[in-house]
Amino acid sequence: MSKVSVIGAGSWGTALAILLEKNGHEVTLWSHREEEAKELAKSREHKSKLPGVQIPERIEITGNLESALQAKDVLVFAVPSVAVRSTAKKVAPYVKKGQLIVNVAKGIEETTLMTLTDIIEEEIPGAKGCVLSGPSHAEEVSRGLPTTCVVGAKDKETAEFLQNVFMSPVFRVYISPDILGIELGGALKNVIALAAGTADGLGYGDNTKAALITRGITEIARLGIAMGAKADTFYGLSGIGDLIVTCASKHSRNRKAGYLMGQGRSMQQAMDEVNMVVEGVYSAKAGLALSQKYKVEMPIIEQVNKVLFEGKAPAAAVKELMVRDKKIESWDSTWTME
Ligand SMILES: NC(=O)C1=CN([C@@H]2O[C@H](COP(=O)(O)OP(=O)(O)OC[C@H]3O[C@@H](n4cnc5c(N)ncnc54)[C@H](O)[C@@H]3O)[C@@H](O)[C@H]2O)C=CC1
Ligand SMILES: O=C(CO)COP(=O)(O)O
Numbered sequence: 001m002s003k004v005s006v007i008g009a010g011s012w013g014t015a016l017a018i019l020l021e022k023n024g025h026e027v028t029l030w031s032h033r034e035e036e037a038k039e040l041a042k043s044r045e046h047k048s049k050l051p052g053v054q055i056p057e058r059i060e061i062t063g064n065l066e067s068a069l070q071a072k073d074v075l076v077f078a079v080p081s082v083a084v085r086s087t088a089k090k091v092a093p094y095v096k097k098g099q100l101i102v103n104v105a106k107g108i109e110e111t112t113l114m115t116l117t118d119i120i121e122e123e124i125p126g127a128k129g130c131v132l133s134g135p136s137h138a139e140e141v142s143r144g145l146p147t148t149c150v151v152g153a154k155d156k157e158t159a160e161f162l163q164n165v166f167m168s169p170v171f172r173v174y175i176s177p178d179i180l181g182i183e184l185g186g187a188l189k190n191v192i193a194l195a196a197g198t199a200d201g202l203g204y205g206d207n208t209k210a211a212l213i214t215r216g217i218t219e220i221a222r223l224g225i226a227m228g229a230k231a232d233t234f235y236g237l238s239g240i241g242d243l244i245v246t247c248a249s250k251h252s253r254n255r256k257a258g259y260l261m262g263q264g265r266s267m268q269q270a271m272d273e274v275n276m277v278v279e280g281v282y283s284a285k286a287g288l289a290l291s292q293k294y295k296v297e298m299p300i301i302e303q304v305n306k307v308l309f310e311g312k313a314p315a316a317a318v319k320e321l322m323v324r325d326k327k328i329e330s331w332d333s334t335w336t337m338e
Contacts, residue, residue, distance in 0.1 A: 001025055002073040002165055007087060009036060009061070011049040011276065012104060013078030015138035020076075021056050022144075023168050028060045030068040032079070032087070037063035049276065053142040069094040074102060074165060076132075077120060080277040081107020081187070084116045088123035097126035102151070102162060104132045106186035107279050108286035113293070115183035117152075128154070130162060131179050133186040134237035135245035137252070141171065148172045150237045152179040174237060181233030184224045188287050189243040190280030191301050192216030193254035196247035198307065198314045200255070201262020208318070212300060213240075213247050219298040223287075226294040254280040267308050284308055299324060 002025050006017045009031035017029040031037040040046060041061040044054055055061070062068050069075070069091060079087045084105055095101075101124065103116045114122070117129035134149030141147050151166065151173055153159035159175035167173040176182060192212060199208045220243075221234035233239055246252045257278040260270035271278050288305045291298035303317035328335050 003071060004028070004074045004076060004165065005030060005068045005072045006076045006078055007065075007068070007091065008032070008078035008080075008083075008105075009040060009046070010078065010080070011046065011138035011142075013076070014040075014046045014050055014053075014055065015142035016076055016078060016104065017059050018053070018055060018142050019166070019168065019171055021059050023165070025165065027058070028062060028068045028072070029055075030065060031061070031063055032083075034063035037061050050138060050142050065090055066094055072099075074100045074162070077101055077103045077105060077116070079105060081105045081109070081116055081279055082282055085109065085119050085123060088120050092124045095124060095127065099124065099127045100130065100158065100162070101127050102130045102132050103183075105279075106133065106183075106190060107283050108184070108187045108290070110282060110286050110289075113286055113290055115180060115187075117179050117183060128158060129179070130154075130158060131182050131186075132162070132166060132173075133182050133242065135241040137245065137249060139251045144170045146170050146172075148174070148237055148241070150174045150176050150182060152176050152182040152238075154179065176233065176236070178230045178233045180227060181224050181229030182238040184227065184229055185220060185234055185236075185239035186242060187279070187283045188220045188223070188301070189216070189239075189246050190254045190278075191284045191287050191304050192220070192243060192280075193246035193252055194258040194261070194278075194280040194284070194308070195300050195304050197252070197255035197258020197260075198262040199258075199318065201259040202314055202318070203262075204318070209247060213243055216247075216300055217243055219291075219296070219300060223290055223294060223296045223298060226296050227290070253278050257281070261307065262314050280304075281308060 004025045005028040006013045021027045121129040130153040136147050151162045163173045196212045257270040287301040306312035
């Protein structure tokens with residue numbers, strides 16, 4: 001049994017708190033809004049985000065950060081990516097050296113192009129930053145539906161410890177040393193999901209969706225490998241696995257936002273209507289900046305940026321992807337295009 005604090009009481013933080021409590025851990029769930037903490041503690045239900053899911057009485061719910069951080073074995077960071085740095089700054093004074101912190105948010109910081117685990121380690125010197133990611137919608141995890149994820153850590157001992165903390169008969173956890181690859185896959189799949197949702201909103205078919213998923217993971221992997229991540233990570237749970245669920249699921253916030261844009265809403269209207277964090281909007285610029293920095297072609301992410309920030313019509317963006325220069329699919333081929 002471990003003492004675990006989940007920092008962030010949105011849908012994912014709440015679902016993970018429930019999973020961890022069921023695994024027998026002593027769990028605290030922290031919300032940055034005192035009123036939200038009080039309401040959750042009273043009703044034991046996240047009515048707006050996970051309606052019908054009961055939050056066990058044994059989970060302590062608080063708006064007091066200092067008390068949430070006292071003598072914890074593991075902290076789980078479940079705030080939106082844009083709040084990771086500010087939350088880490090607030091957490092830093094209260095944690096011990098070597099504190100295990102698991103990032104479960106998905107994003108890349110737009111200004112620094114840093115991964116979220118790196119931000120946590122920068123803001124909390126001495127902390128051990130790890131990551132948990134994979135195809136795992138909160139709506140399904142909170143109901144105990146079978147789900148698989150991967151934990152990334154620098155050393156195997158830490159990875160195995162966290163594997164045991166999270167693993168249950170309905171939540172299977174793999175381990176990996178490739179934190180960078182896991183973080184990149186999780187952040188950039190959201191940008192591709194915006195494109196997949198947009199294609200759905202435009203009324204395009206399954207062929208288009210499959211093309212976006214397949215070519216999407218190719219461009220994410222190409223960037224990741226250039227940055228030093230491992231190729232096989234992109235064909236694992238945090239790569240293609242998460243990309244499939246995000247592009248296909250009725251629960252996906254990014255897919256839904258894209259769908260609404262395909263139907264003619266503006267980016268802001270789509271985000272307001274989804275009313276939960278649409279991470280792909282924040283990761284899109286970072287993805288584009290990384291592709292320029294590492295000189296890697298990322299045509300889908302480039303077009304998503306044009307639709308989001310330059311007012312380009314979604315149908316024109318799809319057309320541009322279709323009429324690009326002719327390409328060879330195989331990476332290993334010795335062929336060249338004339
Ligand atoms: N919802 C899901 O199924 C999954 C979400 N994630 C990731 O987890 C992260 C959180 O997502 P969700 O829980 O879905 O978001 P959400 O939209 O359900 O909730 C976000 C929560 O963060 C809180 N928050 C907002 N600004 C904050 C700040 N400045 N400081 C601290 N807390 C703040 C809000 O009060 C809200 O409770 C995202 O990066 C998302 O991509 C990852 C896997 C699954
Ligand atoms: O990352 C997530 C699920 O793995 C959540 O993002 P979406 O809701 O857009 O799929």
